[in-house]
Amino acid sequence: MDANNATDWRDDKALPDCMMYMLQNEIMCDVTLRVGDNRTPIKAHKYMLSSRSAVFHTMFEGSLPEKGEITIPDVDEDTFRHILKYFYSDVITITNNNVKEMLYAADKYMLAAVKRECETVLKQTAKSEHATKALQTAYQYHLSELQTESLDYIExxxxxxxxxxxxxxxxxxxxxxILKSDYLNCTETDICQFIFKWGKHQCDLAKLEPSGGNMREALGNILYLIRFPNVGMEFFSKEVTSSCLLTDDEMLCIYKSHFGVVSKTFSSCLRTPVSKRKTYLVNRYSQITGPMGTSGKQSLIFLSDKDVWLKGVVIFLPHVQPATYNYDCYDQQVYQVCINISIRIMDDSNEEKFHETQQINYGPQCGHIWQMNFSKPVRVHSMRDYIIQMDDIGLQIYYGRACKESVTDLQSGVTIKFKNSKVSGDGTTVSIGQFAGLSFSV
Structure with a gap:
């Protein structure tokens, strides 16, 4: 064959492509891994495994290096091949179908980047009715942000x-x-009904009779987090008393609580969901003026000194006279125009936590500001920067002047500080511009 026409598999390939080619074609491999239940042989390179994982590095270069074939029975073949692909090419494939297996492997081999990708996928589950599954996974693998988001959704x-x-x-x-939370959005009867289901499931797993005594044993001290004085009397009398879950003295104590005797064993403090908690409002402006021509997105950073639930934002409305108008029954001109207000909330890693667009009919009768109440509250954690952003509405607006950098609500004791955002368009800063105020619950 003419040497000038010969091609090499390395030609026109990037480094990851070359590395994957060597893996797939077992070129110069120096270790065999027996993977999964079937101990499937997979050849690889010690150098690559050690370069991506401290666990493999210790395995090959530690004080007691392993010799010969390596057995990996607790990771299935498909998952391990995905991990190898990441080692050799920096490409990772994580889906809802394989996320739990990938998270296990990432945790085992100390792959921080893969764990973060798994957490991103799991966060979708955290915002659904399957949030309890996400909570369990987050707790097992010490994923603090996922655990928080799961609990927030459950609440x-x-x-x-x-x-x-x-x-x-x-x-x-x-x-x-879950039971420690004061925010749960259900009745205490709902909680008690679930506890019976959970307790019976634990007894089934342990192959025990689902008796009150066995369920109590499974619950342990968690039993005292159930606020029995707030359980519906009918359910308590029919189901709880006949279950033998509680002692005679405990049941008597709960019956007495309905006649004003405070229980020293079980709390009677009502759980108050976020939707029913008092709403507070802080305004950051001192004066309102206009018009202000804006371009691009208006953005501002805010930080709370306590954990709060953000429930809405007060914005400044357009200043210009709209071109479309109607007439009322008194033949007086009433201007109205429909505008879209689109608000985003991002955290300090620029991850979008909330996005909502609302439509309002605006006219001179609407005034200078408008309070946009969110369809669902947004959890804001203390001492952490968040970005509030409003899409350009293409109109001149009223705006705030002599705005405060820090505002304290005296009733709630919450202090909110504001900072300039690098992504803000013309017009909005700490001292001037859009975002008149924020509403929240504690």
């Missing part, structure tokens, strides 16, 4: 989450995290 949608098929599989520790 706002408690009843549907407890009805999920995954809820009865919650560990005792995760169940405790």
């Amino acid at each position: 706002m949608n408690t009843k549907s989450c407890l009805l999920s098929e995954h809820a009865v599989s919650l560990s005792k520790d995760c169940l405790e995290l």
Whole structure:
């Protein structure tokens, strides 16, 4: 063959392509891994494995290096091949179908980047009725942000989450995290009904009779997080008393609580969901003026000194006279124009936490500001920067002047600080511009 016409497999290939070619064609491989239940042989390169994982590096170069073939029975073949692809090409494929297996492998081999990708996929589950499954996974693998988001969703949608098929599989520790919350959006009777389902499931797993005593044993001290004085009297009398879950003294204590005797064993403090908590409002402007011509998105950073639920934003309305108008019955001109207000909330890693667009009919009778109440509250954690952003509405607006950099609501004791955002368009800064105020609950 003419040497000038010969081609080489390395030609026109980037480094990841070359590395994957060597892996797939077993070129110069120096280690065999027996993977999964079937101990499928997979050849690889010690150099690559060690370069991506401290676990493999210790395995090959530690004080007691492993010799010969390496057995990996606890990771299935498909998952391990995905991990190898990441090692050799930096490409990772994570879906809802394989995320749990990938997370296990990432945790085992100390792959921080893969764990983050898994957490991103799992966050979608955290915002659904399967949030209890996401909570359990987050707790197991120490994913703090996912755990927080799962709990936030469960607090706002408690009843549907407890009805999920995954809820009865919650560990005792995760169940405790839920029951400690004062925000749960369901009745205490709903909680008590779920506890019976959970307790019976634990007894089934342990091959025990689902008796009150065995369920009590499974619950342990979690039992005292159930606020029995707030359970409906009919359900308590029919179901709880006949279950033998509680002692005679405990049942008597709860009956007395309905006649004003405070229980020292079980709390009677009502859980108050976010939707029913008092709403507070802070305004950052001192004066309103206009018009202000704006271009691009208006953006501002805010930070709260306490955990709060953001419920809405007060914005400045357009200043210009709209071109479209109607007439009222008194033949007076009443201007109206329809505008879209689109608001986004991002966290300090620029991840979008909330996005909502609302439509309003604006006219001179609407005034200078308008309060946009969100369809669902947004969890804001203390001492962490968040970005509030409003899409350009293409109109001149009223705006705030002499705005405050820090505002304290005296009733709630919450202080909110504002900072300039690098992504803001012309017009909005800490001292001037859009975003008149924020509404929140504690």
